[in-house]
Amino acid sequence: MAELPTRYDPKAVEPKWYQRWLENRDFVANPESSKPAFSIVMPPPNITGMLTLGHVLNNTIQDILARRARMQGFEVLWLPGMDHAGIGTQTAVEKYLRRTENKTRHDLGREEFLRRVLEWQDKHGGIIIEQLKRLGCSCDWSRQRYTLDDAYAAAVQKIFVDLYNKGLIYRGRRMINWDPAAQTAVSDEEVISKPQKGYLYFVRYEIVEEPGRFLEVATTRPETIMADTAMAFHPGDRRYVDLLGKHAWRPLAREKIPVIADEAIDPEFGTGVLKVTPAHDTLDFEIGQRHDLPIIDVLTPAGRVDCPAVLELHGLERFEARKKAAELLQARGLLAKAEPYENNIGFSDRSDVPIEPRISEQWFLRYPKTKEALAVVRDHLIRFFPAHWEKVYAQWLENIRDWCISRQVWWGHRIPAWYRKSQAPSSKSQRSEKIYVGTEPPPDPENWIQDEDTVDTWFSSWLWAYETMDPQTRKKFYPTSVLVTAADIIFFWVARMIIAGLEFKPAKSSKIEDNIPFHHVFFTSIVRDSQGRKMSKSLGNSPDPLELIDKYGADGLRFGLMRIAPTGQDIRFDERQIEEGRNFATKLWNVARFRQMQGSASVPLASKPEAYATLSIFAVEVLARLNETIDAIESAYREYHFNQVAQHLYNFVWSDYCDWFVEAAKTDIFSEDEAKKRSALAVMDLVLSATLRLLHPFMPHLTEEIWSLLGLGKGWIQFAAPPDKLALDAVADVADRRRLVSSIYATVQAGRNLRSASKLPSNRKIRFILRTNDKTISEQIPTLSRLLNAQELTLDPKYTAPAGTPVAVTPLGELFLAIAAADQASERERLDKEIARIAEEARTVEAKLQNNAFVERAPAAVVEEHRRRVADLTAQLTKLKQARDGSG
RNA sequence: GCGCGGUUAGCUCAGUGGUAGAGCACUACCUUGACACGGUAGGGGUCAGAGGUUCGAAACCUCUACCGCGCACCA
Numbered sequence: 001m002a003e004l005p006t007r008y009d010p011k012a013v014e015p016k017w018y019q020r021w022l023e024n025r026d027f028v029a030n031p032e033s034s035k036p037a038f039s040i041v042m043p044p045p046n047i048t049g050m051l052t053l054g055h056v057l058n059n060t061i062q063d064i065l066a067r068r069a070r071m072q073g074f075e076v077l078w079l080p081g082m083d084h085a086g087i088g089t090q091t092a093v094e095k096y097l098r099r100t101e102n103k104t105r106h107d108l109g110r111e112e113f114l115r116r117v118l119e120w121q122d123k124h125g126g127i128i129i130e131q132l133k134r135l136g137c138s139c140d141w142s143r144q145r146y147t148l149d150d151a152y153a154a155a156v157q158k159i160f161v162d163l164y165n166k167g168l169i170y171r172g173r174r175m176i177n178w179d180p181a182a183q184t185a186v187s188d189e190e191v192i193s194k195p196q197k198g199y200l201y202f203v204r205y206e207i208v209e210e211p212g213r214f215l216e217v218a219t220t221r222p223e224t225i226m227a228d229t230a231m232a233f234h235p236g237d238r239r240y241v242d243l244l245g246k247h248a249w250r251p252l253a254r255e256k257i258p259v260i261a262d263e264a265i266d267p268e269f270g271t272g273v274l275k276v277t278p279a280h281d282t283l284d285f286e287i288g289q290r291h292d293l294p295i296i297d298v299l300t301p302a303g304r305v306d307c308p309a310v311l312e313l314h315g316l317e318r319f320e321a322r323k324k325a326a327e328l329l330q331a332r333g334l335l336a337k338a339e340p341y342e343n344n345i346g347f348s349d350r351s352d353v354p355i356e357p358r359i360s361e362q363w364f365l366r367y368p369k370t371k372e373a374l375a376v377v378r379d380h381l382i383r384f385f386p387a388h389w390e391k392v393y394a395q396w397l398e399n400i401r402d403w404c405i406s407r408q409v410w411w412g413h414r415i416p417a418w419y420r421k422s423q424a425p426s427s428k429s430q431r432s433e434k435i436y437v438g439t440e441p442p443p444d445p446e447n448w449i450q451d452e453d454t455v456d457t458w459f460s461s462w463l464w465a466y467e468t469m470d471p472q473t474r475k476k477f478y479p480t481s482v483l484v485t486a487a488d489i490i491f492f493w494v495a496r497m498i499i500a501g502l503e504f505k506p507a508k509s510s511k512i513e514d515n516i517p518f519h520h521v522f523f524t525s526i527v528r529d530s531q532g533r534k535m536s537k538s539l540g541n542s543p544d545p546l547e548l549i550d551k552y553g554a555d556g557l558r559f560g561l562m563r564i565a566p567t568g569q570d571i572r573f574d575e576r577q578i579e580e581g582r583n584f585a586t587k588l589w590n591v592a593r594f595r596q597m598q599g600s601a602s603v604p605l606a607s608k609p610e611a612y613a614t615l616s617i618f619a620v621e622v623l624a625r626l627n628e629t630i631d632a633i634e635s636a637y638r639e640y641h642f643n644q645v646a647q648h649l650y651n652f653v654w655s656d657y658c659d660w661f662v663e664a665a666k667t668d669i670f671s672e673d674e675a676k677k678r679s680a681l682a683v684m685d686l687v688l689s690a691t692l693r694l695l696h697p698f699m700p701h702l703t704e705e706i707w708s709l710l711g712l713g714k715g716w717i718q719f720a721a722p723p724d725k726l727a728l729d730a731v732a733d734v735a736d737r738r739r740l741v742s743s744i745y746a747t748v749q750a751g752r753n754l755r756s757a758s759k760l761p762s763n764r765k766i767r768f769i770l771r772t773n774d775k776t777i778s779e780q781i782p783t784l785s786r787l788l789n790a791q792e793l794t795l796d797p798k799y800t801a802p803a804g805t806p807v808a809v810t811p812l813g814e815l816f817l818a819i820a821a822a823d824q825a826s827e828r829e830r831l832d833k834e835i836a837r838i839a840e841e842a843r844t845v846e847a848k849l850q851n852n853a854f855v856e857r858a859p860a861a862v863v864e865e866h867r868r869r870v871a872d873l874t875a876q877l878t879k880l881k882q883a884r885d886g887s888g
Numbered sequence: 889g890c891g892c893g894g895u896u897a898g899c900u901c902a903g904u905g906g907u908a909g910a911g912c913a914c915u916a917c918c919u920u921g922a923c924a925c926g927g928u929a930g931g932g933g934u935c936a937g938a939g940g941u942u943c944g945a946a947a948c949c950u951c952u953a954c955c956g957c958g959c960a961c962c963a
């Protein structure tokens with residue numbers, strides 16, 4: 001067998017294995033399998049998307065779960081796909097068209113534009129899928145879905161029609177959130193409020209009936225004054241009560257408007273008077289409805305002033321118009337003052353421009369099954385991890401409002417509604433016979449015009465958990481086992497999928513537990529940069545995962561990221577952490593390489609208690625630690641604490657196995673005693689085999705490579721069962737043996753410390769003397785000696801050290817460092833310090849034992865431990881003092 | 889305003905009642921028959937602050953401060 005290189009080369013190994021897995025169809029789910037099902041649907045990335053660290057985190061977690069389940073004997077479906085992302089994709093293509101051809105979508109027309117999007121999609125779309133393959137994702141690519149697949153699109157249409165027929169979807173003229181940049185309505189969830197600096201303008205409205213008397217009103221939006229249709233104050237506000245029923249002169253587009261009283265006005269705010277602008281503010285709209293006020297719209301869809309009556313403002317962009325309106329009022333002496341003011345403004349999540357509240361005719365969904373959706377999470381039919389998201393979810397559902405689902409966007413699922421030609425969509429008539437809603441066009445299409453709009457992208461995504469599956473697949477794999485997603489789409493997607501599952505009942509039975517879309521939801525962290533900022537293109541703080549894969553390997557990236565991914569908290573990304581992942585891969589590679597260099601063990605270690613009797617004490621220790629690691633990992637997985645799983649594996653491999661076991665086992669490995677040698681090698685094989693299997697979900701390529709190079713199993717590691725705990729408990733003296741190992745390791749550390757304190761170089765071979773009456777320790781001398789890098793370690797129960805000999809009190813006895821010309825003064829100083837330190841600690845522990853309350857109330861084991869500690873410290877003190885005073 | 893997180897070593901974070909931890913960074917020594925992407929040893933923390941519960945609190949309770957997030961308000 002050729003010797004392996006000292007560095008693991010992911011560039012050669014990772015693509016090789018991924019290709020083999022694909023060729024072997026290892027990730028293809030079989031709905032006819034008799035194995036229990038485990039399924040995940042991938043949150044579909046946008047077709048325009050590029051892989052981000054967020055995707056890496058999210059998909060690594062899904063891959064870990066899928067691969068682990070596969071090893072555990074589940075039939076696994078990990079269903080991948082993409083989202084057409086209506087507004088997002090349309091905006092991207094529009095930008096591209098503007099850049100390349102200087103054309104807008106309107107220049108091209110609907111049909112041509114959609115053709116261009118498809119063209120663009122073929123060229124630039126779906127890159128992210130190839131990127132996920134580089135990461136090692138074990139998705140069933142044969143089932144890759146797209147939210148615009150024919151069958152999927154038909155399902156979206158059908159759902160729309162069904163909900164319409166149930167009366168849950170309706171068309172209405174309402175106040176909605178208008179995005180003037182994208183020129184479409186958006187849902188409440190797509191509005192992000194941000195603090196914004198501006199001015200509070202105090203405007204004077206003259207009272208019609210009392211010329212010379214002014215009503216002062218505070219507003220942030222003077223550009224909408226032309227749309228004011230009333231002035232309002234709180235009915236209990238004495239300052240203005242005499243004005244009720246009178247009128248004010250609207251200062252721009254001068255007109256008489258009534259003064260009214262409404263409960264909604266906060267007398268504390270500003271002057272306690274509100275200018276009521278029903279067309280441009282949600283609250284004002286409601287007031288307008290109550291008082292039957294006219295609605296005057298003075299803004300265009302693009303957010304420009306549309307008011308020929310005030311030529312100075314007409315055609316101005318809304319924020320320019322704001323300044324100009326203030327100037328006009330100022331010039332007319334109607335602006336009392338303008339105070340700097342900061343308030344929260346709703347911004348479009350998509351375009352990042354301020355949302356314009358606007359009255360518009362749109363399609364709405366009255367959410368069904370909200371009570372049931374609350375209940376399934378409250379009663380833990382669906383569990384959230386971390387659980388605190390349950391509260392966020394509940395709050396949203398309890399305050400839910402109808403969902404505006406229509407978008408003035410061309411790219412997406414077209415609304416399956418038609419209007420009689422004489423009753424075009426702009427018509428206010430809503431009589432049902434004038435609207436046709438159906439999955440097929442109306443029988444006499446020439447008389448109808450289809451609604452121009454498409455539905456919100458999320459109105460298609462909410463079916464993702466089951467519409468991606470054919471009936472047979474659904475029967476086997478729905479409900480899915482777990483959904484892995486970022487918490488920022490808990491409302492957009494998670495909650496709506498739950499509602500969809502409960503309402504549309506896609507399962508084989510109508511039972512609630514069969515129709516929920518998933519049993520668990522794991523909310524991942526959000527990856528931020530080292531300064532805690534969100535990753536964003538404009539900040540340029542988002543590293544390219546592909547570059548990280550090139551640099552550190554996919555497995556290094558995966559492991560590094562998982563080790564720092566806490567649950568329920570954001571991740572601060574630091575490339576050094578990925579470097580650690582790569583280093584860990586190298587460490588594992590090298591310890592496997594070392595094993596390979598030692599040749600065959602001939603006989604594998606049988607997993608029977610009898611076999612354990614002949615093991616070295618160090619083997620028992622590492623196997624016991626392996627058992628503990630398996631337990632720890634198991635419970636960490638139960639809570640989706642992937643960082644803990646990774647950390648336990650890291651510690652076990654690096655510390656327990658490499659630093660301690662392998663170093664200690666070298667005595668046997670390099671010895672002439674064939675039985676001992678074979679035993680040590682067999683233990684290494686067992687531990688490596690188990691470790692690789694435990695690590696496989698995190699580092700699939702590397703573990704597969706080592707598994708195959710070392711010939712640890714018959715087939716590929718991805719189909720190997722996870723390691724069982726060893727039946728060590730059946731071995732009578734495990735505890736004694738482990739205590740001995742721990743004493744030996746403590747002695748080694750004490751000896752190394754002596755060397756360092758005496759300023760002896762690491763490579764200098766030196767002599768140690770261990771003074772002890774324990775004769776059984778003599779068989780461990782070679783290993784102790786090796787670990788201490790000693791020239792010689794002698795056991796001498798009666799050793800008398802010259803004064804000033806460096807000494808450490810260890811669990812095995814006093815360990816002396818024999819050096820010819822030790823600096824006696826400095827050694828004495830060191831001992832003094834050591835004695836003082838131990839005496840201090842002994843005093844502290846003793847004081848505690850003096851405390852009756854402690855002795856009476858604390859658990860016996862704890863008290864006992866303290867007693868032992870005192871005895872131990874006292875013994876150490878005595879011995880150290882002897883050593884210092886040279887009387888030993 | 890309501891709610892949810894967080895505050896532990898220079899940095900990133902573990903730690904759910906019993907002697908304060910890991911990795912990185914730092915210091916010193918070391919290329920010793922797997923690994924310098926490595927080994928050994930070391931320095932470094934009044935666990936945000938105040939009060940309380942307890943024999944005992946980083947942990948549990950209350951309050952405060954600061955950071956982040958969500959919802960509401962946002963004239």
